[in-house]
Amino acid sequence: MEKKRSQHLTSIVQADLVSILALVFFVVVVYGLDTLLNPQFTGFPLVLTGVVLSLVPAVIWLGFFYRRDRLEPEPKGMVLQVFTLGGLLAAAIGIPVLDNLFAVDGWLTRSTLSHILGAILVVGFTQEFLKYAAVRFSVFSSGEFDEPVDGIVYATAAGLGYAALLNVNFVIESGGVDLAVGVIRITVTSLAHASFAGVVGYFLGQEKFTNRPAWWTASGVALAATLNGVFFFLRSTLTQGALSTSGSGVQRWLGFALAAVLATAVTWVLSGTIRKQMQLPGTTAGGMEEA
Amino acid sequence: MTVQTMTSRSSSQTLYVFAATAIALLIGWGLMSYVTGNTRPVTLDGVSAAVPSGWVIEQPTTGPLNTGSEVAGLVFTARDPLDPETRYLVSSLPASPDTDLGATTAIRNLQRAQDLTAYRVLEQTPVSLSGRDGYRVSFAYVDASQADRVPVVYEGVDYYFAEGDHTIVVTLETARSIEDALGAFQAFAAEVGLGE
Numbered sequence: 475m476e477k478k479r480s481q482h483l484t485s486i487v488q489a490d491l492v493s494i495l496a497l498v499f500f501v502v503v504v505y506g507l508d509t510l511l512n513p514q515f516t517g518f519p520l521v522l523t524g525v526v527l528s529l530v531p532a533v534i535w536l537g538f539f540y541r542r543d544r545l546e547p548e549p550k551g552m553v554l555q556v557f558t559l560g561g562l563l564a565a566a567i568g569i570p571v572l573d574n575l576f577a578v579d580g581w582l583t584r585s586t587l588s589h590i591l592g593a594i595l596v597v598g599f600t601q602e603f604l605k606y607a608a609v610r611f612s613v614f615s616s617g618e619f620d621e622p623v624d625g626i627v628y629a630t631a632a633g634l635g636y637a638a639l640l641n642v643n644f645v646i647e648s649g650g651v652d653l654a655v656g657v658i659r660i661t662v663t664s665l666a667h668a669s670f671a672g673v674v675g676y677f678l679g680q681e682k683f684t685n686r687p688a689w690w691t692a693s694g695v696a697l698a699a700t701l702n703g704v705f706f707f708l709r710s711t712l713t714q715g716a717l718s719t720s721g722s723g724v725q726r727w728l729g730f731a732l733a734a735v736l737a738t739a740v741t742w743v744l745s746g747t748i749r750k751q752m753q754l755p756g757t758t759a760g761g762m763e764e765a
Numbered sequence: 766m767t768v769q770t771m772t773s774r775s776s777s778q779t780l781y782v783f784a785a786t787a788i789a790l791l792i793g794w795g796l797m798s799y800v801t802g803n804t805r806p807v808t809l810d811g812v813s814a815a816v817p818s819g820w821v822i823e824q825p826t827t828g829p830l831n832t833g834s835e836v837a838g839l840v841f842t843a844r845d846p847l848d849p850e851t852r853y854l855v856s857s858l859p860a861s862p863d864t865d866l867g868a869t870t871a872i873r874n875l876q877r878a879q880d881l882t883a884y885r886v887l888e889q890t891p892v893s894l895s896g897r898d899g900y901r902v903s904f905a906y907v908d909a910s911q912a913d914r915v916p917v918v919y920e921g922v923d924y925y926f927a928e929g930d931h932t933i934v935v936t937l938e939t940a941r942s943i944e945d946a947l948g949a950f951q952a953f954a955a956e957v958g959l960g961e
Contacts, residue, residue, distance in 0.1 A: 576793065576794070576797060577797075577948065578948075579944075579945075579947065579948030579949075580801065580948035580949055580951065580952045581797055581800040581801045581948070581949060581952070582948075583945045583946060583948075583949060584800050584817055584845075584949050585800070585819075585845075585847065586847060588796060588800045591793075591796055592793060592796055592797070592800075594789075595789045595790070595792050595793035595796065596789075596790065596793035596796075596797070598789075599785075599786050599789040599790060599793070600786075600790070603782070603786040606782060610779065610782075614775075648944075681775065681778050682775070686778075688777040688778055688780075688781050689781050690778060690781075691778045691779075691781065691782050692778070692781035692782045692784070692785040693785075695782050695785060695786065696785055696789075699789065710942065710945055
């Protein structure tokens, strides 16, 4: 049994390495092509570029999180449905609410305080609530959601779907300018949205299978919204415009680096949490924690 | 644990999530109202504007402007003391009612190209901002005027509006991300006009 578990862990680590290498390869290829060819996209090719650049990191990260549910992997179709639902909610509600109703571009950056508070209260809560809704009102009540760790798997799928739509929107709005830098932003943003949604998913999983107080999941959404807001603040305040020519090189990358560190740290904690949950003797693939 | 207990527990969890989100968004709405409404009216040389509270206003005759792209007709510069590399410039140029905004932009671009280092016009196009027809010029230049620091790339946007016998030019210049500053600037530019 112990040997089998060890073999399984080794295969996951190998697969993770392949995922990371595939991401690095993807970023390097796009970076190189953009630098060498400096392509100008408009119309349909621009949309297609946005879709490809957004989907590739999303699919790789999806595999990264999906592999963690090794005891009873979720049906791929169901995961894909939640991924799609996350994207649809972003397009139908998330982006219009932030861009039109709250028009965050017009006021968020007027001061540091409004930037950080607005990023958490408006951007963070809107996005994390929608990812929560994508899981809570679809797969949460189904028989497939049969162990706590499923919350993380489905929520990260919703988060990646949400991020994919944001990234397509980002490429189109920026007119495909400077994709070399854009592809790094897209990759980090995908990981960030997946990991923050994973936090919501952890709380959802606990809500379903353990006895938690009524405010439990709300506190999870609040925590994810705070992480999301801090990420948003770091990326936009210190990045100095990923697609602009302004700012010194060091300043330009500092925010990105900090935001990437935050997303990686949350992913690392999530991975540890999943591993721990898998080893819990009372948590079976059949569902409820044995009291 | 019964299914009924689980369902009722999940319902209360869901209610709490909805309540937390609603409260956060309401506070966010209040924050937005406070930030967007937190301006002070300014009228200088016949040009009125709603400047964000706390911003420093400098006039050509009273302050050390130190703006690389200072051009003729400058009425005032407004800058955020927390972000000194972002500034709004408001200029007023005499014009006849049939003055072509495109020609005015060409003259100013030419003047800047002579005065500034590596001045580039990135895009210029007729626009409509909050129902006002005008002309927008996106540009960039290098500020190498200070000997004790490395040259800084500034990006900027001009909005040109014809107002009676004047052309109002509202300019954003920033060394930070122009995408981040543009929304707030457009709200500011939409309010600038002639009058008390």
